Amino acid sequence: MTLAQVGFFRELRHGQPNGPSLVEAVGKLHASDVSCILRYLEDAPTLAATGSVVDDALSPDRTGVAKLEIATDGEWVWPRDLAYYVRQYDVGLPAEFIALIDSRAGLSPELDREALSRAAVEFLEGS
Numbered sequence: 001m002t003l004a005q006v007g008f009f010r011e012l013r014h015g016q017p018n019g020p021s022l023v024e025a026v027g028k029l030h031a032s033d034v035s036c037i038l039r040y041l042e043d044a045p046t047l048a049a050t051g052s053v054v055d056d057a058l059s060p061d062r063t064g065v066a067k068l069e070i071a072t073d074g075e076w077v078w079p080r081d082l083a084y085y086v087r088q089y090d091v092g093l094p095a096e097f098i099a100l101i102d103s104r105a106g107l108s109p110e111l112d113r114e115a116l117s118r119a120a121v122e123f124l125e126g127s
Contacts, residue, residue: 004097006077009025011023013057027092028092029093034090041080045110053066
């Protein structure tokens, strides 16, 4: 199993240097039910957490917009602030990810400790 990554925009301090551009993703969300996507992103289990919060990379005056955490559904991983950027800026998401969310009616699966542990190892080894 390979965890797919979404939302690790290169402009974020916790993003991937070769990740997609947050600036280019603004306004590109093509989904009929944004509330469904937000629920999925926000309710997913936490894979990794820090005691830090992150600021808005597009509007530096907006501080503390989300916890610096990584979430997962067991197939995808994303930073917790992805929900913020979806809500504030309608950032685009991969069609495959939106299709998965739709197929699950916006309900993020519950993962047991073993599944989270496997996902954490894979994420950390792949980063």
